[in-house]
Amino acid sequence: MIKERHLNTFVLGLLILIPIWAYLNDEPFIITLMTRAVIFAIAAVGLNLALGIGGFISFGHAAFFGLGGYVMGILAWHSQSYVTLIEWPILFEGTKSMPLIWIITIVLSALLAAIIGMISLKTTGVYFIMITLAFAQMMYYFSTSWSAYGGEDGLSIYMRNSFPGLNTLDPIQFFIICFIILFIVLFFMGRLIKSPFGLALNASRQSRQRVEAVGFDFHKLQLTAFILSGAVTGLAGALFADLNRFVSPSMFSWQLSGEFIVFIIIGGVGRLFGPVIGALIFVWLEHSIGGISDYWHIFLGLILLAIVLFGKGGIIGLVCREDAQNE
Amino acid sequence: MSLVLIAEQILNGLQFGIMLFLMSAGLTLIFGVMGLINLAHGSLYMIGAFMAAAVASATGSFILALFAALSAAALAGAIVEMMIIRKLYNRDHLDQVLATFALILIFSEGTRWFFGSFPLYLDIPAYLQGAVTLPGGIQYPLYRITLIVFGLIIGAGLGLLITKTRIGVQIRAGENDREMVSALGVNISKLYTFVFALGAALAGLAGALVGAIQSVEVGMGEPVLILAFVVIVIGGIGSVKGALIGSILVGLTDTLGGIFLPKLFGLFMDLATATNVGSSIASMSIYILMSIVLVWRPTGLFGQKI
Numbered sequence: 028m029i030k031e032r033h034l035n036t037f038v039l040g041l042l043i044l045i046p047i048w049a050y051l052n053d054e055p056f057i058i059t060l061m062t063r064a065v066i067f068a069i070a071a072v073g074l075n076l077a078l079g080i081g082g083f084i085s086f087g088h089a090a091f092f093g094l095g096g097y098v099m100g101i102l103a104w105h106s107q108s109y110v111t112l113i114e115w116p117i118l119f120e121g122t123k124s125m126p127l128i129w130i131i132t133i134v135l136s137a138l139l140a141a142i143i144g145m146i147s148l149k150t151t152g153v154y155f156i157m158i159t160l161a162f163a164q165m166m167y168y169f170s171t172s173w174s175a176y177g178g179e180d181g182l183s184i185y186m187r188n189s190f191p192g193l194n195t196l197d198p199i200q201f202f203i204i205c206f207i208i209l210f211i212v213l214f215f216m217g218r219l220i221k222s223p224f225g226l227a228l229n230a231s232r233q234s235r236q237r238v239e240a241v242g243f244d245f246h247k248l249q250l251t252a253f254i255l256s257g258a259v260t261g262l263a264g265a266l267f268a269d270l271n272r273f274v275s276p277s278m279f280s281w282q283l284s285g286e287f288i289v290f291i292i293i294g295g296v297g298r299l300f301g302p303v304i305g306a307l308i309f310v311w312l313e314h315s316i317g318g319i320s321d322y323w324h325i326f327l328g329l330i331l332l333a334i335v336l337f338g339k340g341g342i343i344g345l346v347c348r349e350d351a352q353n354e
Numbered sequence: 355m356s357l358v359l360i361a362e363q364i365l366n367g368l369q370f371g372i373m374l375f376l377m378s379a380g381l382t383l384i385f386g387v388m389g390l391i392n393l394a395h396g397s398l399y400m401i402g403a404f405m406a407a408a409v410a411s412a413t414g415s416f417i418l419a420l421f422a423a424l425s426a427a428a429l430a431g432a433i434v435e436m437m438i439i440r441k442l443y444n445r446d447h448l449d450q451v452l453a454t455f456a457l458i459l460i461f462s463e464g465t466r467w468f469f470g471s472f473p474l475y476l477d478i479p480a481y482l483q484g485a486v487t488l489p490g491g492i493q494y495p496l497y498r499i500t501l502i503v504f505g506l507i508i509g510a511g512l513g514l515l516i517t518k519t520r521i522g523v524q525i526r527a528g529e530n531d532r533e534m535v536s537a538l539g540v541n542i543s544k545l546y547t548f549v550f551a552l553g554a555a556l557a558g559l560a561g562a563l564v565g566a567i568q569s570v571e572v573g574m575g576e577p578v579l580i581l582a583f584v585v586i587v588i589g590g591i592g593s594v595k596g597a598l599i600g601s602i603l604v605g606l607t608d609t610l611g612g613i614f615l616p617k618l619f620g621l622f623m624d625l626a627t628a629t630n631v632g633s634s635i636a637s638m639s640i641y642i643l644m645s646i647v648l649v650w651r652p653t654g655l656f657g658q659k660i
Binding site: 078084086146147149150152153154156157158160161162164165168169171172173174175281285288289292296322323324325327328329331332334335336 | 385391438441445447448449451452453455456457458459460462463464466467576580583584586587591630633634636637638641644645648649652653654
């Protein structure tokens with residue numbers, strides 16, 4: 028059996044080698060496809076902290092993904108159309124600078140996660156699933172009815188935002204930005220899972236009483252995890268909107284929340300690289316079966332059903348047979 | 355703003371709420387009895403609507419169409435329960451969410467493949483068209499009044515079924531103690547299939563009834579499903595009474611909010627901003643309602659305390 032960290036190294040290798048191959052063979056579409064997979068992977072890695080390690084199933088992470096998209100969209104739109112965003116307390120006319128957009132996105136997503144988390148973490152289990160879903164839906168309807176920023180039509184950005192020293196319009200350079208962010212997120216997530224906080228969170232999923240008995244604040248653990256999780260998924264949303272140079276209410280859609288969960292399940296719940304593998308396979312399936320049949324969602328549905336009913340532990344569980352961190 | 359308009363909007367909200375009740379009653383029963391979160395409930399609603407539209411255009415009879423919708427949804431529900439859902443009762447919620455999410459994909463694309471991507475239309479039958487004059491001089495569409503009355507009759511029937519009949523006793527007992535019920539000689543897996551098919555039939559019926567005032571299209575079930583989730587979170591999972599109260603609350607809040615919030619904001623803002631802000635807040639109103647209920651009672655209005 029393959030060791031999990033060998034598989035992880037292999038996946039990272041694939042993530043680098045495929046775009047390099049595509050670059051050398053002048054296949055920009057493949058690079059864009061890989062960028063899409065990497066961004067989805069970042070979003071799902073964020074979700075995995077709440078769902079896989081914390082064990083509370085958020086069916087509403089599109090709320091953060093979409094928020095990230097709209098933060099990017101709104102900042103860049105103000106900048107490109109020279110409409111002042113805020114006049115007081117400081118004059119702010121929007122920005123086209125990626126790092127600044129990312130920081131604002133992370134702060135706002137964390138704030139939204141804190142609000143949603145404070146209300147929905149009062150409940151557990153199936154209530155939590157439905158409430159997070161409802162909050163994402165609320166964001167969806169809010170974005171469709173907010174006509175100042177495009178309403179149902181969304182916002183288009185003419186030029187991709189800029190990053191100092193790089194030409195972001197070049198697919199491979201934008202891919203590298205996204206890949207490095209994924210790498211940093213994975214690195215910190217790996218450290219976090221092994222940190223005292225991560226261990227306590229992992230334990231809180233298994234037994235609330237015991238975690239509280241050794242003196243941890245259960246709600247604080249969960250809320251912290253939810254905030255971190257939302258911030259990472261929000262960042263992915265800003266990148267996704269930049270990839271498409273477009274943001275619309277569909278980034279808040281419940282299907283997207285479902286797909287994030289699907290990435291995690293395909294790859295392996297609670298595994299560091301589970302969401303990455305899941306996102307890669309999903310984008311590959313979408314591209315390959317989607318090319319053959321318009322009805323590719325039927326096949327996706329059947330594959331999912333098979334994974335849920337027969338294959339526990341996703342791809343990593345199948346290949347590695349090592350226990351996940353959380354088993 | 356006249357009283358007539360307010361009364362009309364209240365009736366609209368009531369009608370919307372009653373239709374939501376048909377959806378959420380099944381959902382809450384299925385959760386209460388089997389402990390299953392069923393995302394595919396919206397697909398059964400869609401199946402009902404499509405079946406009704408197909409049968410109505412083939413035979414021209416609205417009554418036949420309703421029966422077809424009800425039976426098709428019940429049949430689809432029973433088949434899915436026996437083939438797939440049954441394996442999920444002992445799984446955790448994550449597996450249930452995923453498997454029923456997969457079922458949505460299969461049902462939606464299957465319907466798109468079978469009926470095509472274009473919406474179908476289901477007409478209100480001639481004898482239910484037109485308006486009636488209610489006391490106070492309110493003109494209101496006959497079909498919508500029929501929906502309210504019909505929905506209330508079904509709700510009452512469901513209440514009687516659960517409180518007065520033998521199968522209702524078994525359903526309630528099943529919610530409390532599965533082992534004990536089966537030890538007393540009740541065929542628990544038949545009971546589960548029955549409850550699932552019952553919920554599916556109600557969803558299919560709702561789909562057919564609403565299909566006559568909206569277009570019948572793929573993906574029509576999911577927005578309603580999410581609203582039904584909000585309803586049962588407000589009402590308390592497992593409680594049919596909670597589902598009824600929750601549905602009417604959500605129906606009224608959504609309808610009245612959409613009309614009155616823009617006007618309310620218009621009192622202290624200019625018209626364009628008020629319309630914009632008002633309709634944005636209105637679109638969030640039921641979720642705000644849900645948050646308030648949850649902060650006050652984390653298990654819903656009629657939910658059992660954990």
